[in-house]
Amino acid sequence: MLQNWLRGMKMYFYMIGVSIRTQLQYRYAFVMNILGWAMTYAGTAITMWVLLYSFGAIEGWSFWELLFLFALSVLSWGVCVVFFFHFRMLDQFIVQGTFDRFLVRPIHPFFHFMAMKFDVGAFGQFLFSIIAVAMAYNQLDLHWNVWQWFVFLGAVIGGTLIQGGLLIVISAMAFWTTRSERLYWVIMWPAKSLMNYPLSIYPRVVQVLVTFVLPFAFVNYLPALLLLGKTRGIYSPYWGFFSSLVGAVFFWLCFQLWMLGLNRYKSAGS
Amino acid sequence: MIGSLRMYGVFTRKSFQRAAAYRFDAWTRILGNVIMLCMWGFIWYALYQGRGSVESVTFHSMLSYILVSQALQGIHGAGTPLWEIQERVRTGDIAIEMLRPYDYPLRMLFTDFGSIFFYFLTAVLPLYTIIFLILSPVLPTTFLQWGLFILSATLGYFIRYCIELTFGLFTFWLVETGGVEDIFYFSISLFSGSVVPLWFFPDWLEQVARYLPFQGIYYVPNSIFVGQLSGHALLMALFTQIGWLVLCFAILRYVWAKASMKIVIQGG
Numbered sequence: 437m438l439q440n441w442l443r444g445m446k447m448y449f450y451m452i453g454v455s456i457r458t459q460l461q462y463r464y465a466f467v468m469n470i471l472g473w474a475m476t477y478a479g480t481a482i483t484m485w486v487l488l489y490s491f492g493a494i495e496g497w498s499f500w501e502l503l504f505l506f507a508l509s510v511l512s513w514g515v516c517v518v519f520f521f522h523f524r525m526l527d528q529f530i531v532q533g534t535f536d537r538f539l540v541r542p543i544h545p546f547f548h549f550m551a552m553k554f555d556v557g558a559f560g561q562f563l564f565s566i567i568a569v570a571m572a573y574n575q576l577d578l579h580w581n582v583w584q585w586f587v588f589l590g591a592v593i594g595g596t597l598i599q600g601g602l603l604i605v606i607s608a609m610a611f612w613t614t615r616s617e618r619l620y621w622v623i624m625w626p627a628k629s630l631m632n633y634p635l636s637i638y639p640r641v642v643q644v645l646v647t648f649v650l651p652f653a654f655v656n657y658l659p660a661l662l663l664l665g666k667t668r669g670i671y672s673p674y675w676g677f678f679s680s681l682v683g684a685v686f687f688w689l690c691f692q693l694w695m696l697g698l699n700r701y702k703s704a705g706s
Numbered sequence: 707m708i709g710s711l712r713m714y715g716v717f718t719r720k721s722f723q724r725a726a727a728y729r730f731d732a733w734t735r736i737l738g739n740v741i742m743l744c745m746w747g748f749i750w751y752a753l754y755q756g757r758g759s760v761e762s763v764t765f766h767s768m769l770s771y772i773l774v775s776q777a778l779q780g781i782h783g784a785g786t787p788l789w790e791i792q793e794r795v796r797t798g799d800i801a802i803e804m805l806r807p808y809d810y811p812l813r814m815l816f817t818d819f820g821s822i823f824f825y826f827l828t829a830v831l832p833l834y835t836i837i838f839l840i841l842s843p844v845l846p847t848t849f850l851q852w853g854l855f856i857l858s859a860t861l862g863y864f865i866r867y868c869i870e871l872t873f874g875l876f877t878f879w880l881v882e883t884g885g886v887e888d889i890f891y892f893s894i895s896l897f898s899g900s901v902v903p904l905w906f907f908p909d910w911l912e913q914v915a916r917y918l919p920f921q922g923i924y925y926v927p928n929s930i931f932v933g934q935l936s937g938h939a940l941l942m943a944l945f946t947q948i949g950w951l952v953l954c955f956a957i958l959r960y961v962w963a964k965a966s967m968k969i970v971i972q973g974g
Contacts, residue, residue: 468885475885479892483902490760490906491753618731622738630745637752 452554473560507568512595514561523607591659594679601690611697721820770843784825785818791874868954899925
């Protein structure tokens with residue numbers, strides 16, 4: 437068992453090593469990919485700034501607090517992109533019948549598919565989010581205790597697992613509908629954008645949905661309440677502690693769904 | 707002339723049928739559009755809480771602005787996206803298009819018409835009619851205002867089309883287009899006034915936006931729709947749109963002429 441795991445890990449690192457080297461082959465594309473992502477997020481941040489220019493605040497959130505909220509979700513999304521972003525493309529493999537190769541190798545198919553790519557483009561997300569969090573930390577004059585740093589770390593881990601879990605669910609849809617990439621862009625991307633703004637602006641039904649069903653709230657809003665010292669509102673202030681736990685449970689459920697789909701898979705090849 | 711028009715019409719019809727065959731895709735797209743609509747609706751509602759009007763615009767007008775903006779964005783989004791044009795250049799598929807006896811930019815336009823008609827008739831029109839009836843936002847009051855809005859929205863469509871295709875054709879020179887497309891998407895989301903109207907911009911940024919072609923895409927038609935633009939200013943805005951359209955079209959033709967000379971096909 438342990439030996440199997442060690443062998444799997446060794447293989448994983450070998451394969452992501454190959455993936456990183458392939459991406460580094462094209463220098464210009466590599467740099468532009470990173471800068472492109474950083475610019476896209478900076479663009480959203482500028483839109484937020486313009487939005488708050490005439491209004492000052494949204495539900496008591498100033499621009500810097502809003503930027504912190506946004507950057508926190510981008511940070512964990514970055515980690516998630518590194519490991520899971522290519523899951524959205526599962527439909528291509530299924531439609532073209534190339535998914536079969538993941539089934540005939542002596543490594544777990546999920547693990548194998550995950551190891552296919554290690555997306556270095558995500559450094560664009562890190563570039564933006566780390567700078568933005570640092571700027572917000574300075575501007576808001578925050579001084580976090582040790583436990584708040586743990587909440588921050590927990591939010592990044594939990595956010596990665598929650599968003600990664602959702603990507604896995606989206607990809608699992610390909611087993612049933614042979615579509616996943618499009619579902620990502622038309623459903624998950626807009627739904628994820630909702631979380632760039634404080635949850636309290638949405639009606640109660642949306643709040644319940646993103647807290648208990650698709651736990652986006654644990655990605656950034658609930659931890660941000662703790663980290664920015666915001667206590668007003670209907671949420672108990674210590675919910676933000678549970679990001680990692682919620683993430684782990686949710687990820688496990690998503691993984692089970694993916695395996696359920698995998699067992700149902702029939703090759704589309706000739 | 708009539709003959710070639712009929713030929714391009716065939717592209718429109720075929721693309722309409724294609725969209726009808728893949729209607730699942732069209733209808734999932736409208737779901738994403740509605741999620742974004744809800745998001746911006748609630749954002750503006752929250753921003754306006756406890757305020758009557760900001761910069762002499764009420765929430766009622768702003769709601770109308772967001773609704774018409776999202777409807778237009780849905781229509782624009784039904785056309786061929788930038789990445790697909792880039793992909794066609796990158797894979798060399800465009801070479802086959804050049805061999806055929808039609809004008810590629812024009813053929814793309816007519817193909818887009820087909821998918822847009824389908825999307826508009828089956829998704830945007832019914833859905834937004836219901837939303838407008840439920841929310842009853844500010845509507846144009848006269849037929850003239852309706853007419854000017856439709857004229858302006860059409861001009862906006864052509865402006866966006868010319869700019870997007872031009873950006874797509876840059877792939878002929880760049881091959882790797884990361885960065886270029888990000889500039890395009892950023893400009894089109896902020897400077898077009900798609901989510902934040904220009905009148906809420908800081909003054910200096912508003913000046914910048916007014917010297918760019920993007921305002922003609924959503925900001926001008928939306929403002930006409932909600933009645934923020936009227937009289938002399940409206941005429942000026944329409945003329946600016948026409949001016950930009952002529953310029954963008956000229957640039958597109960120039961880039962296309964250059965690109966046809968400069969075809970590099972990868973792979974063997």
